[in-house]
Amino acid sequence: MEFNYFTPKEQEEIAKKKHKNSHKSHDAYDDQEDSEDQNSSDSNDVYASKGDLESQEIYENVVESKENDNYEGQIDEDNMEFINILDELEETDSDEDDNEESVFSKIDCRGISRKAVIVVIIIIAIIAAIVIMPMVIHQKYVWEREASSDAAVSNESLEESMRETESAAQASKDAEESIKASESKAEEAKQETLHHNQEISASWDMIEADMSSPMTGDLQGADIVDYGTGKMQVDSRITSALDSIISGAKDAGYNLKVTVGYRSYKDQKVLFDKKVSSLVASGLSQDDAQKKASETVSEPGTSDHQTGLGVHLISSGYEKASAEKYAKTDCYKWLVQNASKYGFILRYPEGKEDITGAAFEPWHFRYVGKENAEAMDKQGLCLEEYIKELKGN
Numbered sequence: 001m002e003f004n005y006f007t008p009k010e011q012e013e014i015a016k017k018k019h020k021n022s023h024k025s026h027d028a029y030d031d032q033e034d035s036e037d038q039n040s041s042d043s044n045d046v047y048a049s050k051g052d053l054e055s056q057e058i059y060e061n062v063v064e065s066k067e068n069d070n071y072e073g074q075i076d077e078d079n080m081e082f083i084n085i086l087d088e089l090e091e092t093d094s095d096e097d098d099n100e101e102s103v104f105s106k107i108d109c110r111g112i113s114r115k116a117v118i119v120v121i122i123i124i125a126i127i128a129a130i131v132i133m134p135m136v137i138h139q140k141y142v143w144e145r146e147a148s149s150d151a152a153v154s155n156e157s158l159e160e161s162m163r164e165t166e167s168a169a170q171a172s173k174d175a176e177e178s179i180k181a182s183e184s185k186a187e188e189a190k191q192e193t194l195h196h197n198q199e200i201s202a203s204w205d206m207i208e209a210d211m212s213s214p215m216t217g218d219l220q221g222a223d224i225v226d227y228g229t230g231k232m233q234v235d236s237r238i239t240s241a242l243d244s245i246i247s248g249a250k251d252a253g254y255n256l257k258v259t260v261g262y263r264s265y266k267d268q269k270v271l272f273d274k275k276v277s278s279l280v281a282s283g284l285s286q287d288d289a290q291k292k293a294s295e296t297v298s299e300p301g302t303s304d305h306q307t308g309l310g311v312h313l314i315s316s317g318y319e320k321a322s323a324e325k326y327a328k329t330d331c332y333k334w335l336v337q338n339a340s341k342y343g344f345i346l347r348y349p350e351g352k353e354d355i356t357g358a359a360f361e362p363w364h365f366r367y368v369g370k371e372n373a374e375a376m377d378k379q380g381l382c383l384e385e386y387i388k389e390l391k392g393n
């Protein structure tokens with residue numbers, strides 16, 4: 001190969017550069033023989049001393065190109081580039097292998113760093129995927145859970161609301177049923193009481209023996225017995241009560257006696273007829289005499305004495321006293337206050353004549369049983385009023 005493809009000017013330029021480089025090299029390596037540098041500068045063989053196959057190849061390619069193109073003494077851009085490459089090679093030649101390695105390691109490093117960058121990116125992507133994905137999944141799970149929780153809370157709230165409504169409705173229903181039950185119970189109790197009262201009112205000690213139900217005989221179940229002195233008789237069912245009230249009065253300082261007791265229908269009729277006769281004898285007609293007699297003597301069948309439960313209780317010394325006089329005695333007052341404790345009531349009280357149909361008798365007491373006597377006493381009722389109440393009228 002010859003350099004005759006370059007113009008003389010080119011060759012001169014190349015030679016100058018080579019010479020310059022040769023001096024540089026000479027300065028740096030003083031101990032080395034000049035022959036080597038001299039050889040490289042004089043021989044005009046640029047690549048001969050390089051041992052650089054790659055440079056040689058490039059050089060050959062340029063030359064070959066020039067030959068093929070029949071290039072005649074003009075420097076084109078390729079040649080200038082080649083010159084520059086050669087210059088670089090010359091400059092770095094003295095640094096020998098270190099510089100050569102630097103050039104190629106630069107190229108290699110670029111390759112490695114590109115790969116490294118890709119690898120790093122991939123690694124970052126993987127790490128990101130590993131780190132972020134669970135976070136995303138977790139966040140999604142959290143959101144779903146919150147949504148689910150919200151929905152659950154909402155459902156729970158709704159259910160609770162429904163339960164409360166149902167509960168309120170049930171409570172209302174219960175209250176209604178309770179009221180009904182209460183009303184029913186009250187009505188039942190009322191009926192029971194009425195039934196009970198009617199039984200009481202129909203009991204033997206509640207007999208009225210008035211004009212609405214005259215008794216032609218003795219009280220049903222009556223057992224008329226003698227009581228005390230003076231041939232008095234009473235129903236055997238009241239003798240113990242009589243004993244108690246007489247005993248009680250005695251303790252209080254009153255000496256009570258039974259002056260009138262049981263009187264039969266027959267005896268009452270005799271008494272009544274005798275009264276009528278005396279009135280007729282005084283000049284009244286039969287009808288007028290009977291009407292007048294009934295004001296002081298009960299007609300047969302309507303006397304409380306016929307029941308065997310009514311008695312006259314008079315303290316000693318007042319046997320012949322008028323009603324007005326006896327009513328003012330302490331004994332009478334004690335009897336009015338205490339008779340109910342023994343089951344007795346004042347049968348014909350003052351002020352109730354229109355109801356009882358009989359004149360006030362401060363001595364006539366009637367057995368009705370302790371419970372009834374106290375109830376009547378408390379309410380201020382006479383027997384007719386009390387029986388009427390018991391029957392619910």
Ligand SMILES: [Zn+2]
Nearest residue numbers: 260312361364
């Ligand atoms: Zn009497």
